[in-house]
Amino acid sequence: MFEKNKTYLITGAAGFIGYFLARRLLEQGCRVIGLDNLNDYYDVNLKKARLEKLRNYEQFIFMKGDISDKEAVFGAFETHEPHIVVNLAAQAGVRYSIENPDVYIQSNLIGFYNILEACRHHPVDHLVYASSSSVYGENEKVPFTETDFVDHPVSLYAATKKSNELMAYTYSHLYKIPVTGLRFFTVYGPMGRPDMAYFGFTQKYFAGEPIRIFNNGDVENDLYRDFTYIDDIVEGLVRLLEVPPMADGGVPHTVFNIGNHRPEKLMDFIETLEKALGRTLGREVLFKKVFEPIKPGDVPATFASTDRLEKAVGFKPSTSIEEGLQKFTDWYCEYYQVK
Known part of the structure; x- marks a missing residue:
């Protein structure tokens, strides 16, 4: 599947998806250049732990740098001449985009512009970039398909991701760069992001604190999320890396959903997490719960159509939340040495 003579540049390589993708490529004997600024949006030690694992591979080269620094981006392209670029560096988080909008403009817009410019001046075989299920906003038609109208984002984060898709399309049109955008749906798993709900719930449990659930306590009209396990995300990603879109008289740009196509009620997800943690610890686990109104920028449901993928x-995600959350809680308790 992989051409070992090619060089892969992964931005955000110390991040959750970036780490697992880089590891998968390195296990196949590929040469991987990792670019990451190691910012402190969440625990830097976790990013460093991922990075240390990647440093065990001879074919891995790490460059500390920020994609919003044009000189750093062009330096990576000029030095390593990547054939395939995967842009996973971004400022993530819906709620944080309301608190700190500046970093979203800097990373998600200026940073992505720098990546596109680098691909323009140093042509690549394929540019793959992270979009998000958040572009669908409050769409009521489910499942969400890639052809849906997505011009009403409800958070700045979503707006930057929609902007990425427009920017990528334009560069693909003007410079015939083969570009693929990936709309990820609520990614979870071991070594994941501490700012994600499942991770935060687990931290709160061990701290003896209640978890905050933003659904008004309305179990009948609960939030739905298409939770997608990290291994499924990476499998979809690596398969798409080797099939860049063709121009065929048009624009070589396309987008794909990568989601589990099986949305879960948030309360069911929490109950499954309690059971998984209970199995890891060998005792019953029940979270203390506080119910609050839904937060600005949050959407009531996400539900991916994976037909295009x-x-x-020939692949669609299929890992159940029972299996995925068990792997997460087993990892969490071992990594943080809690019991």
Whole structure:
């Protein structure tokens, strides 16, 4: 599947998805250049732990740098001449975009612009970039399909991701760069992001604190999320890396959903997490719960259609939350040495 003579540049390589993608490519004998600024949006030690694992591979080269620094981005392209670029560096988080909008403009817009410019001046075989299920906003038609109208984002984060898709399309049109955008749906798993709900709930449990649930306590009209396990995300990603879109008289740009196509009620997800943690610890686990109104920028449901992905590469995510959360809680308790 992988061409070992090619160089892969992964931005955000110390991040959650970036780490697992880089590891998968390195295990296949590929040469991987990792670019990451190691910012402190969440625990830097976790990013460093991921990075240390990647440093065990001879074919891995790490460059500390920020994609919003044009000189750093162009330096990576000029030095390593990547064939395939995967842009996973971004400022993540819906709620944080309301508190600190500046960093979203800096990273998600200026940073992505720098990546596009680098691909323009140093042509690549394929540019793959992270979009997000948040572009669907409050769409009521489910499942969400890639052809849906997505011009009403409800958070700045979502607006930057929609902007990425427009920018990528334009550069693909003007400079014939083969570009693929990936709309990820609520990614979770071991070594994940501490700012994600499942991770935070687990931290709160061990701190003896209640978890905050933003659904008004309305179990009948609970929030739905298409939780997607990290291994499924990476499998979809690596399959798409080797099939860049063709111009065929048009624009070589396309987008894909990568989601589990099986949305779960938030309360069911929490109950499954309690059971998984209980199995890891060998005792009953019940979170203390506080219910609050839904937060600005949050959406009531996410639900991915994966038909386009399956048609393109013969794959659709299938890991159950029971299996995925068990792997997470087993890792969490071992990593943080809690019991």
